[in-house]
Amino acid sequence: MTTDPEGITKNRFTAKLDQITSVSQHDYVIDGAVKVYECTIDTRGNMTARFYFIEPVTDGSSSGVPSSISGQISKFTNARSKEATGMQADVIVTKNYPTTTHAKTAEYRVKNKTSITMIYDHAHRVWAQERGRGAANKLTISE
Secondary structure (H helix, E strand, O other): OEEOOOOOEEOEEEEEHHHEEEEEEEEEEEOOOEEEEEEEEEEOOOOEEEEEEEEEOOOOOOOOOOHHHHHHHHHHHHHHHHHHHOOOHHHOOOOOOOOOOOOOEEEEEOOOOHHHHHHHHHHHHHHHHOOOOOOOOEEEEEO
């Protein structure tokens, strides 16, 4: 991990292309309350990198939570999280042990959902299309 000038930790993932076994992108809803956008990269060493963005299910969904209320909740959660940890909740990987613990999984929560597609497109291009014929035989993702 590296730190930016404001002292915020930057997360990075690097894998050799010949060790990647799959790259996937998908989204799903958890308990009707949160939508998860996710890209996973599996490697031969039993390591999975999981990149995800979450957002509350809002207007027109089964949750019935108006977007104005979910926005207020997000602001409050981010403020309390920043006080406690120095980081905003929308970039911290949050787990509920043992329910969400994933052994041999490196998890990265990204700041916006378009990052998920960008990560997938980049990983797929260098791994499946270029097959390591680029400048280096590795994939590096940094946010």
